[in-house]
Amino acid sequence: MNRVSxxxxxxxxxxxxxxxxxVADSFEGVDLxxxxxxxxxxxxxxxxxxxxxxxxxQSVHRTTATTGHTQQGPGTTEEIxxxxxx
Numbered sequence: 001m002n003r004v005s006x007x008x009x010x011x012x013x014x015x016x017x018x019x020x021x022x023v024a025d026s027f028e029g030v031d032l033x034x035x036x037x038x039x040x041x042x043x044x045x046x047x048x049x050x051x052x053x054x055x056x057x058q059s060v061h062r063t064t065a066t067t068g069h070t071q072q073g074p075g076t077t078e079e080i081x082x083x084x085x086x
Contacts, residue, residue: 006050013043 019036026032 006047006054009043009047009050011043013040013047016040016043 016036016039019032020040021036023032023036
């Protein structure tokens with residue numbers, strides 16, 4: 001699993017703050033200030049989720065046990081998977 005970078009949420013939040021605080025323009029039917037606050041909130045929420053989940057890693061241990069062949073047919077294979085959270 002790839003680690004998600006914190007850069008994208010910071011950039012989205014920064015663009016949102018620029019639109020919300022520094023831009024006073026609005027197009028017909030489009031309020032750039034409101035779009036800025038929405039982008040800022042989305043970037044902030046995304047950043048919190050990334051930070052909250054980046055510390056949780058899981059390690060997987062796999063153990064495979066194989067029995068020998070018997071006269072009734074091939075042996076059985078048992079795979080045990082243990083997942084440990086940090």
